[in-house]
Amino acid sequence: MCCRGKRSENYRRGVCMRAKKHVVVLMGGISSEHDISIQSGEMILDNLDTDTYKVSSIVITRDGEWLFSDEPGEYMEISRAIPKLRDMHPDCVFIALHGPFGEDGRIQGLLDLMGIPYTGSGCSASGLAIDKIRSKQIMRHVGVSVPDAIEFTLHDWKLDGEGIAHRVSESLGFPCVVKNPRQGSSLGMAIPKTADEFNDAVEQVLGYGYTLMVERLVHGTEVTCGVLDLEEGEGEEALPVTEIRPVKSEFFDYHAKYTADAANEITPAEIDESIRDRVQEISLNAHRTLGCRGFSRSDMIISGDDIVWLETNTIPGFTETSLLPQGAAAAGMSFKDLLTRIVATATI
Numbered sequence: 001m002c003c004r005g006k007r008s009e010n011y012r013r014g015v016c017m018r019a020k021k022h023v024v025v026l027m028g029g030i031s032s033e034h035d036i037s038i039q040s041g042e043m044i045l046d047n048l049d050t051d052t053y054k055v056s057s058i059v060i061t062r063d064g065e066w067l068f069s070d071e072p073g074e075y076m077e078i079s080r081a082i083p084k085l086r087d088m089h090p091d092c093v094f095i096a097l098h099g100p101f102g103e104d105g106r107i108q109g110l111l112d113l114m115g116i117p118y119t120g121s122g123c124s125a126s127g128l129a130i131d132k133i134r135s136k137q138i139m140r141h142v143g144v145s146v147p148d149a150i151e152f153t154l155h156d157w158k159l160d161g162e163g164i165a166h167r168v169s170e171s172l173g174f175p176c177v178v179k180n181p182r183q184g185s186s187l188g189m190a191i192p193k194t195a196d197e198f199n200d201a202v203e204q205v206l207g208y209g210y211t212l213m214v215e216r217l218v219h220g221t222e223v224t225c226g227v228l229d230l231e232e233g234e235g236e237e238a239l240p241v242t243e244i245r246p247v248k249s250e251f252f253d254y255h256a257k258y259t260a261d262a263a264n265e266i267t268p269a270e271i272d273e274s275i276r277d278r279v280q281e282i283s284l285n286a287h288r289t290l291g292c293r294g295f296s297r298s299d300m301i302i303s304g305d306d307i308v309w310l311e312t313n314t315i316p317g318f319t320e321t322s323l324l325p326q327g328a329a330a331a332g333m334s335f336k337d338l339l340t341r342i343v344a345t346a347t348i
């Protein structure tokens with residue numbers, strides 16, 4: 001906002017003061033991805049353009065208390081935090097939360113009601129994308145390949161665990177992938193190789209929630225591809241594709257994701273141009289179909305002639321080893337430029 005036209009003292013002196021936008025970075029949170037969110041948030045704080053933005057932060061503790069950077073040591077319950085955030089009148093909340101309560105539409109709904117613009121997808125796209133069962137149904141419906149899967153609840157498992165294990169063995173085979181459908185960062189995931197291991201995996205993954213999905217293990221080359229919105233109404237662009245090769249891990253697990261050098265991440269991916277184009281097309285398709293906003297990143301496996309979509313992340317990582325910033329860098333965009341682009345698309 002420019003002061004042009006205002007007969008202020010500064011204007012008479014020929015100084016046109018441009019008010020900096022206040023961006024509040026929201027990080028931490030009560031999900032099991034708390035630590036990753038803190039890493040993402042700190043990278044964002046370090047890289048937001050302070051020539052353009054006034055920057056502050058809020059850390060949500062694992063217990064759900066809010067800690068504002070302008071009141072260090074003052075842990076607030078949400079009932080006190082909400083009026084404080086409202087009175088700050090931020091121009092934008094940069095949501096750097098991952099997983100349930102941060103990436104699933106709930107915090108987005110709160111900010112919608114408060115009338116505070118925020119980065120990334122709105123309530124419904126966030127709620128849809130974090131649900132791997134429903135987002136897969138939708139992506140299958142628009143003609144994208146997804147892994148075959150069987151879903152069941154703790155109740156189903158107690159009632160007929162043996163029957164479920166039999167169905168999994170007959171229709172998906174072992175090894176298979178056991179997932180909690182609402183977790184990220186590969187938490188709550190296991191790849192059992194035998195029926196015995198399958199039973200242990202189910203018990204372990206049930207610790208993350210009462211609904212499970214078991215997927216066919218897809219063999220092939222793992223890739224991921226970011227999408228950024230262009231200027232309002234101008235559509236979106238897909239970033240260069242990254243190929244992921246975990247060094248020691250069997251799959252792209254928590255260790256491979258967040259430990260330096262535990263995975264070789266090659267951007268742009270060393271894949272045929274025609275495959276690259278299809279990967280980018282699927283990422284754009286997922287972004288539009290799920291109704292994402294601002295940015296997203298979709299994970300896929302190239303398996304022979306097929307490209308199998310695994311999921312779309314509405315708040316992918318922004319840590320030092322994260323993939324969306326790598327894709328942006330390969331497109332010639334610095335971390336700072338990437339954040340500026342994202343803040344520019346913030347809305348309610």
Ligand SMILES: Nc1ncnc2c1ncn2[C@@H]1O[C@H](COP(=O)(O)OP(=O)(O)O)[C@@H](O)[C@H]1O
Pocket residue numbers: 147177183184185186187189215216217218219222251252253299301310311
């Ligand atoms: N059906 C599958 N076949 C093969 N590998 C898989 C499958 N599903 C997940 N994986 C592996 O697990 C990782 C995490 O799975 P993903 O569905 O992307 O969940 P998250 O939200 O935890 O990233 C993937 O990056 C991939 O390495």
Ligand SMILES: [Mg+2]
Pocket residue numbers: 185299311
């Ligand atoms: Mg993933």
